[in-house]
Amino acid sequence: MSYRDDIPMLDCGEEAEPFYLKRGVHIVPIYALTLIVEIPIRAPGQTFCNWDIREKLKTFVHPHELKDLKVIESCNEYIKFTTHVLNIDIMDEVITLLDNRTFRAPGFESVLKVLVRVGGYPCPKVEDWQKHFRGKRLKEDEPGERPDTVYVAGLPYEWFAPNIGDDVTSVMLEVMSAFGKVRQIDIPQEDPYRSDMEKDIAGLRLTWFNGSFSPFFEMYVQYTDYDGFFAAMTKLGGHQLVRRTASGVLSEYQYTLEFDKTGHLSNRIMIQRELARQCIIHRRRKEAEEKAQKDAEAVVELKKVNKERNNIENKIKVVIEQAGRQRECAEELLRKKLKDKKRHQANVRIQESENLLKFLLVDEVVRIEWEKEQRKRPADKIKEYVKAKQLPGEDDLRQKLMKKREAEIRAEVAKRKFNPNPSSKSDENDQLPIADNIKSDLTAPTPYDAHQRRKQMLRDCRSRRRKLLKEVGARLQRYRTKFKEEPIFDRLKLAPPEALKKSININIKTTNLSVNGVESQSNNAS
Template identity: 25%
Template structure:
């Protein structure tokens, strides 16, 4: 499955204009180069040397792609692809029957070319039907095939426009292939989240950076089914952009031999899907129970941690209080250890001089006031200039007065 740029789309036919999808003929050649009959040639023959000779024979025309298909003692086979089928015929005329001469090799190599469009797989013989059935009105799925299996369809080409993802859409797939006739069923396994688990497989891949998907399409009428198969035979899927550029993708188209849309197959898929859904529900419930259990455990752990934190804070606070109390006790003991520092007798002794000074000041004020009251106004000034002669009194005298 390869994606190539299309430079000449003159042979393309429209498949679905709404999705800009077209069918482009596959233009391939099978090129066989016959080797000498001698079992021991004079020198080894290089495949790439032979390919260079083939390219020189078709010059100035070129292959779109060319690859080594098979190499044996009797022949070397290359598969070449051209842009159009008309160009294939030109290349075939240039190569068929030609002779290649290699340096150091006495025998010439003969080239033969055949078209390589591929053949359909045969219908299952046990079904008793042929691709060109008589078109009887009542045809059973088990008796006449009416389903197509697709592989390698690019997801992006069948995704809704403007969507952020690249998941294909069943409705778009239906619209694209209804150009051949009325479609009864469409199934894209990639869109079923349980299908990969059921089949233990994958329903997609990557094709040169493009994600691809598988699909099953069932037509209502066998004639429409045959029409689709004939139209898709030997064709590529081509996407034409708004800018005129086009890409072509090889897709695999086969008769559905698995009876994908039979009642038994559908019933089996539904039963398996229900089982998986039940298992998923059980897993969700179990997961929820585990989460609730874990949440309860976390809450209990937080409570234990909070209790431990409070206990640490309480112990720290108590230690601080004990240190402060011890510090105060030590300071008190130091002060008491000093001689006469805080005894009641020392306090009384310090109070006596203070009291005596206060009484002397009070007596002096009274004496001054009496002196002022007894003197005349002229003598008032003199009274302030004459120093007072106060007797020295003992403590007991002041107390008595």
């Protein structure tokens, strides 16, 4: 495929010259214009804006475009702008539209006038390098110390070496050889050690944001003879790069062209640069070795730290496991204690309930027994008392009393028969034994007296029972208030008194109640 088939054609006019045909890059002259806007006299304190004037100038040449229109000088009398256009035809039209044109702008009472001058783009000329090297003793036999090196900056990588693996040095050597035989070429951006060198020998003039990779590069081209140098300076001076992309957009870049004033490619600077490169390589190698050693030491230290950390973690894990086992044992012991406590509390409540039930049922048993005693007839009670005391029968007792009384009467009759006139004092002495006997007979215990004693004992029991019930009710009320409807009885305080303690057997299923010791108590009472 030919160049004309894969590279879009330019419409910049006949002035476009090929620069790098493989990528469709051309150079075209920069048609520079200088616009001078004369400012009329204005009142003190009156202000204006250069931006408004700049926008006015752009509208006057529409639909043409004024590229890179910027202010280069401003004073009270005039404002100087510089710009350029694409080709000479557009330049002629712009001159026709703007030269000697008057207009009004905000901030001015009078009109402003525009003057157009051709040129104004800075470009080195023969007089410039002759003047520079005239003050020095030219060394025709030493390259770099004479006018033979061209400095070009601002060339885009994308147009000459779009891929990372492309050798931009060989590409530019091929391009610049079109003007003459090249002795050597130097691109500082291609040297990885150049950024660490001193500025006067590094040759780096382009800077980019934060030191990152720049999309532009610069180069120093040294020709073997003056003719090549002169041809490059004259052909490239006052031109710019243009290229039409595959999408049809016409792109252009302005590069900077100068002759080398620093002797960048002279033997003196090259030797210094080579020594600086070797020093940098040695320093970087030493830094790499030190870094590798530090990294190795850091790895050893890290392994040691990791080992210590693992040991500490293992110890912590063991301690945590021991603490966990201890906690489990403590929790198990606590659960066991709580279980035993609940069991003990339940047993205590059962015992207290039984004690309270016994205490409440004792009086009931006593009452039942008393009612049984009351229902018995007096004769039966007397018989039971006599039987319990093992006393003689009533008939035998009556006979004995009658015999005793009969004997006493007989003795008294006999005394009166043998002593018919006894004195009163003797009579009284004789009558005392008989009175004492009668009194002892009258005061002797009878079954009726036993019955009265039983009634008195029953009344005492009832009174004691009422007192105990009242005291128990007060205690229960106190405990219910304290424990909030959870009655807990004190078995020691609620236990029946010693006088009423009896062994009671309760069978809840059969509802049988048996009391030991009641009969004996009843018998003793009777």
